[in-house]
Amino acid sequence: MDGWVGRIIRVDLSRGDFAIEDLDPYQAMDYIGARGLGTKILYDEIDPKVDPLSPENKLIFMNGPLTGTGALGGNRLVAVTKSPLTGTVTCPNSGGHLGPELKFAGYDGIIFEGKAPNPVYLWINNDEIEIRPAEHLWGKTTNETEDIIRAEIGDKWQAMDTHIACIGPAGERLVRIGAIMTDRNRALGRGGAGAVMGSKNLKAVVVRGTGAVTVYDGQAFKETTLAVLEKVPPGGGPVAEFGLLAVGEVGAMFGILSTRNFQSNVFEGWGNINMTALKSQFLVRNRGCFACCVPCARVYRVDNVEGFECAGEGAEFETHALLGAACGVDNLPAVLKAGYLCNNLGMDSISMGGTLACAMELYERGYLPEKDVGYKLNFGNAQALVELVEKTGLRQDFGDVLAEGSYRMAEKYGHPEISMSVKKQELPTWHPQAVQGTGLEYATSNRGGDHMKAFVLGEELLSSGGPEIALKTEGKAAMVIPAQHRNAVIDSAGLCTVVLAIAQSWDFESLTSLLEAATGAGYTQESVELAGERIWNVERLFNLAAGITGKDDTLPKRILEEPQLSGAWEGHVNRLGEMLPEFYRLRGWDEEGVPTQEKLQELGLA
Amino acid sequence: MAKIKVDHTKCTGCRSCELICSLHHIENTFNPKRARIKVFIDGEHHYPVIAGPYTDAECTAKNTVVIAGHEYDECELCRASCPVKPVFKEPGEDIPLKCDFCGDPPDPQCIKVCVTEALTLIEDTEDTEDKEDKEDKEDKEDKEDTEG
Numbered sequence: 001m002d003g004w005v006g007r008i009i010r011v012d013l014s015r016g017d018f019a020i021e022d023l024d025p026y027q028a029m030d031y032i033g034a035r036g037l038g039t040k041i042l043y044d045e046i047d048p049k050v051d052p053l054s055p056e057n058k059l060i061f062m063n064g065p066l067t068g069t070g071a072l073g074g075n076r077l078v079a080v081t082k083s084p085l086t087g088t089v090t091c092p093n094s095g096g097h098l099g100p101e102l103k104f105a106g107y108d109g110i111i112f113e114g115k116a117p118n119p120v121y122l123w124i125n126n127d128e129i130e131i132r133p134a135e136h137l138w139g140k141t142t143n144e145t146e147d148i149i150r151a152e153i154g155d156k157w158q159a160m161d162t163h164i165a166c167i168g169p170a171g172e173r174l175v176r177i178g179a180i181m182t183d184r185n186r187a188l189g190r191g192g193a194g195a196v197m198g199s200k201n202l203k204a205v206v207v208r209g210t211g212a213v214t215v216y217d218g219q220a221f222k223e224t225t226l227a228v229l230e231k232v233p234p235g236g237g238p239v240a241e242f243g244l245l246a247v248g249e250v251g252a253m254f255g256i257l258s259t260r261n262f263q264s265n266v267f268e269g270w271g272n273i274n275m276t277a278l279k280s281q282f283l284v285r286n287r288g289c290f291a292c293c294v295p296c297a298r299v300y301r302v303d304n305v306e307g308f309e310c311a312g313e314g315a316e317f318e319t320h321a322l323l324g325a326a327c328g329v330d331n332l333p334a335v336l337k338a339g340y341l342c343n344n345l346g347m348d349s350i351s352m353g354g355t356l357a358c359a360m361e362l363y364e365r366g367y368l369p370e371k372d373v374g375y376k377l378n379f380g381n382a383q384a385l386v387e388l389v390e391k392t393g394l395r396q397d398f399g400d401v402l403a404e405g406s407y408r409m410a411e412k413y414g415h416p417e418i419s420m421s422v423k424k425q426e427l428p429t430w431h432p433q434a435v436q437g438t439g440l441e442y443a444t445s446n447r448g449g450d451h452m453k454a455f456v457l458g459e460e461l462l463s464s465g466g467p468e469i470a471l472k473t474e475g476k477a478a479m480v481i482p483a484q485h486r487n488a489v490i491d492s493a494g495l496c497t498v499v500l501a502i503a504q505s506w507d508f509e510s511l512t513s514l515l516e517a518a519t520g521a522g523y524t525q526e527s528v529e530l531a532g533e534r535i536w537n538v539e540r541l542f543n544l545a546a547g548i549t550g551k552d553d554t555l556p557k558r559i560l561e562e563p564q565l566s567g568a569w570e571g572h573v574n575r576l577g578e579m580l581p582e583f584y585r586l587r588g589w590d591e592e593g594v595p596t597q598e599k600l601q602e603l604g605l606a
Numbered sequence: 607m608a609k610i611k612v613d614h615t616k617c618t619g620c621r622s623c624e625l626i627c628s629l630h631h632i633e634n635t636f637n638p639k640r641a642r643i644k645v646f647i648d649g650e651h652h653y654p655v656i657a658g659p660y661t662d663a664e665c666t667a668k669n670t671v672v673i674a675g676h677e678y679d680e681c682e683l684c685r686a687s688c689p690v691k692p693v694f695k696e697p698g699e700d701i702p703l704k705c706d707f708c709g710d711p712p713d714p715q716c717i718k719v720c721v722t723e724a725l726t727l728i729e730d731t732e733d734t735e736d737k738e739d740k741e742d743k744e745d746k747e748d749k750e751d752t753e754g
Contacts, residue, residue: 002634068636069625069636070622070625070626070628070629070636070719097621104637104638104639156679157691157692157693158692160646160647160648161639210637210639210697210698211637211697212628212632212635212636212637212640213635213636213637214634214635214636215629215634215635215636216634217634218629218633218634218635221629221634222626222629225719226718226719229718229719229721232721234721235721235722235723236721236722240618240721240722284650285615285618285650285652286618287618287619287652288618288619288620289620290620290621291620291621291622291625292620292622293618293620293622293719293720293721293722294721295618295619295620295722299650301650
């Protein structure tokens with residue numbers, strides 16, 4: 001089937017060998033690819049009750065049919081695994097160039113099973129596949145790992161066309177918020193996939209390919225892609241100019257930037273770490289991922305400013321919002337350094353920021369004794385922020401507690417309600433107390449606290465009804481559900497949600513024409529929507545079997561009961577209870593949030 | 607005559623140009639290694655290079671060029687396909703690839719997907735054209751002389 005290359009590598013790390021399998025085209029069509037296909041394979045192949053850090057868990061790298069094509073944002077590789085943070089299935093995805101390179105090498109995905117007796121990395125150079133020893137890489141940061149592997153390749157022309165995914169010390173030490181980094185600064189971030197990779201003694205995946213991805217109808221594909229490009233604002237718009245920090249200005253304007261562990265919605269220091277501060281002080285240049293004309297990545301450099309030194313790529317909005325606003329830190333070099341350390345040690349910067357914010361509140365409320373941390377941990381302590389990120393990645397001292405994520409830490413100190421998380425995964429910055437649909441989206445996300453699995457925020461805040469729409473609970477279930485299916489399709493196709501939103505091309509019609517032009521599989525808008533729903537439900541089935549149920553579809557007590565917001569949103573709380581029953585009903589799930597037999601039959605999952 | 611203006615400072619390293627080039631020249635196919643343009647990504651630098659003609663000899667001198675403080679290997683900046691550089695050749699074969707301006711009149715596809723305008727099509731003045739043509743011809747003759 002076009003769009004796909006048709007082969008998957010299955011690596012048995014315990015035995016140290018691998019096999020090449022054919023992609024099942026029917027399964028690929030039913031689950032679109034990447035996130036959907038990876039989840040289906042995981043659901044079929046493991047017992048959802050397994051310990052996520054045991055050899056019985058699997059780690060699946062999967063591309064979509066549009067990964068490696070010239071479709072706008074066609075660069076996504078997804079890692080599907082059972083999360084050691086949430087116990088749910090998780091599906092972090094990464095841009096950059098690795099996913100496309102894997103397809104050019106001739107593979108749609110890789111399934112890792114078991115556990116290597118000693119550290120190894122996987123080498124893929126077209127048909128040459130080797131499981132190589134990685135003792136010399138163990139303990140190295142992600143940047144060091146990249147440097148060593150590239151130096152070992154020797155030939156500079158080959159090295160420049162090689163792309164690498166690796167874990168840092170955090171993944172090796174099974175830090176529950178450990179990420180897998182690709183191309184140094186892109187992250188398979190959320191849910192602790194890095195820890196799963198570490199638990200398998202798998203340090204890196206190195207890929208080089210010279211092959212092709214073919215599409216079914218190149219002419220239609222080109223026309224669709226050029227039409228999408230037409231809708232991109234000139235030069236890429238504000239996100240090209242300022243990176244995703246541009247989105248932060250919207251958050252600040254509407255008063256929904258979570259501050260000091262979600263105790264406020266206004267961060268007075270935002271102007272010190274925002275898009276203009278970065279651009280005027282530390283920006284080197286803008287960078288885009290493979291096949292994406294909106295360069296949202298910021299290449300930055302901090303040369304010993306206030307004692308901080310770092311250079312890299314990132315300064316992502318959520319990173320600044322969580323490590324900055326949520327921790328009350330408005331020192332830009334410190335926030336950049338903390339973000340840099342997350343990348344270099346291999347950790348999810350959202351969960352890292354959320355966990356530190358939680359620790360700061362525990363400390364300020366007197367629940368976390370100073371002796372446990374080693375120093376004062378008030379909100380706004382930039383030095384502590386940077387030091388504790390490093391200690392978390394290395395599991396040193398108090399970092400060993402932080403490495404468990406905010407929920408387990410807060411529970412240890414007797415106050416789990418201080419963890420701003422859903423299903424034990426830290427929330428992104430958008431304060432969900434007033435913006436009702438966003439709260440519903442967080443509560444029902446299949447991988448815990450997350451804003452990328454529906455992203456109805458724009459619709460809630462910017463719709464024709466004005467911001468008062470945000471405060472309504474009516475119609476929110478009907479708003480969130482199709483958005484969840486849409487984003488499931490985008491993640492599964494191998495596309496980037498962000499750039500499609502910028503190009504206003506994330507509707508089912510656009511997605512269907514791209515998928516059909518790429519695969520020729522006979523997709524219709526209806527079948528694509530149904531595939532999105534199927535993906536959502538198979539994730540739900542996995543979670544239910546893993547013991548994560550309807551009672552976990554909730555929000556932190558603070559969001560539901562204690563008004564935190566000022567300004568236009570003052571006095572409001574999230575009224576999840578008004579939305580959730582309707583959400584279950586519209587989904588064809590019972591009152592406990594379990595899919596009914598009729599629904600499963602309709603989706604071919606019975 | 608039209609020509610392509612390449613502004614490295616505007617390139618974001620997204621390689622959309624490589625992809626559309628591949629699709630334009632090979633039916634239904636995305637393969638950056640078969641494109642006649644390549645974006646080099648080197649630390650903080652990105653620079654697209656458009657494939658020029660094949661030369662059958664290796665350079666006798668290797669150059670490093672410093673531009674605005676950054677060291678470039680001139681091999682990377684060079685547009686030629688040559689015996690020692692595995693760029694601008696069909697993968698696995700030694701058949702050279704060369705930019706053909708996407709036909710006559712020129713209709714370079716790479717320009718169309720370069721939203722940041724690192725690649726733009728500009729009109730050259732007639733004077734320059736004559737001069738360049740002449741220089742090209744002289745260069746070629748010189749080279750042939752040397753090689754001969």
